[in-house]
C-alpha cells in the first residue's frame with residue numbers, strides 16, 4: 282500500500298441478499314488517520330457495509346480495498362492490522378475479563394498492555410469477573426477492549442456504545458480521541474448523533490442502501506438546513522426566522538421590541554441535519570414510487586425495481 286493510498290476505498294459497492302438489494306452502489310474513501318462515521322436508519326446497510334470491509338461478508342459487486350487488500354482475500358497478517366467491534370458479539374463464558382483480553386493479546390504481534398486497556402474501558406473493578414457475570418453494558422465494554430487490544434491501524438466500530446451509561450460513553454470518547462492521536466483510522470457507526478459529531482472528521486449518511494450525503498461533519502446538509510434559527514415571542518405569538526447572521530436579527534428585534542420574551546438562537550445539530558436528509562430521501566423515494574406507472578398485472582408486483590427486472594428479463 283502506498284503512503285498516500287486511503288485506508289479504505291469503496292467503489293460502487295453492492296450487496297444483495299437473494300432478491301433484496303441491501304446496498305445499491307456505495308462509493309467513499311476513508312483517509313489514513315481519519316475518523317469516519319457511517320450514519321443511517323435501522324436497516325440502511327451500515328453493518329452490511331462494515332462487515333464487507335471487515336471480510337465477514339462477501340460483496341455482490343463493486344470494489345473494496347482495505348489497507349491495500351481486497352477484504353475478501355485478507356490473510357492473517359492483514360487481519361492483525363484491523364480491530365473489529367461487531368454490532369452484536371455475544372462474548373460470554375467462564376473466562377474472566379483479564380483472561381479473555383490476555384488470550385486475544387496473544388494473537389497480535391504488538392498488542393497493548395492488558396491492564397491499560399482494562400483501565401481505558403473502565404473495567405478495573407471487573408478485571409477478575411467472569412464474562413457471564415457482567416452486565417450488558419460491561420460486556421459491551423469488553424467488546425471494545427477486544428477491538429483495540431491488538432493496536433490496530435484501522436478500527437471498525439459498529440454501534441460500539443449501545444448500552445453504555447452516559448459516563449461510560451464519555452470515557453469511550455476519550456479512548457477514541459487517544460486512538461486518533463496515535464493515528465488510528467476509525468470507521469464508526471452510531472445512532473447517537475452527538476457521538477458522531479464529537480468524534481468524527483467526516484460522515485456519510487446512508488438510507489435504504491444508498492449514500493445520500495457525505496462530507497465533513499459541519500458541511501453536511503443544505504446551506505438552509507445548517508442556518509441558525511432565531512426564535513422569540515411577539516405579542517404572545519411564537520415567531521422564528523432563519524438567519525446566517527443571527528446577531529443582526531437579534532439587534533433588530535431588541536431595537537424594535539426591547540428584549541423580546543423567549544429569545545433564543547438555535548443552531549441546527551447534526552441530528553436535525555441528519556433527520557432532514559433522511560426525511561427528504563424517504564419522501565423522494567415515496568413520491569417516485571407513487572408516480573411509477575403500474576403494469577396491468579401490478580397487483581402482485583412488490584416494487585418498482587423488481588418490475589424493471591421482470592421487464593428486462
Ligand SMILES: Nc1ncnc2c1ncn2[C@@H]1O[C@H](COP(=O)(O)OP(=O)(O)OP(=O)(O)O)[C@@H](O)[C@H]1O
Pocket residue numbers: 298301303321322323324325326327328329330368
Ligand atoms: N443475512 C441477511 N439476509 C437477508 N437480509 C439481510 C441479511 N443481513 C441484513 N439483511 C438486510 O439488509 C438490510 C441492511 O441491514 P444492515 O444490518 O446492514 O442494516 P444497518 O444499517 O446496520 O441497521 P441497524 O441500524 O439496525 O443496525 C436490512 O434490510 C436487513 O434486513
Ligand SMILES: [Mg+2]
Pocket residue numbers: 327328329368439
Ligand atoms: Mg447495524
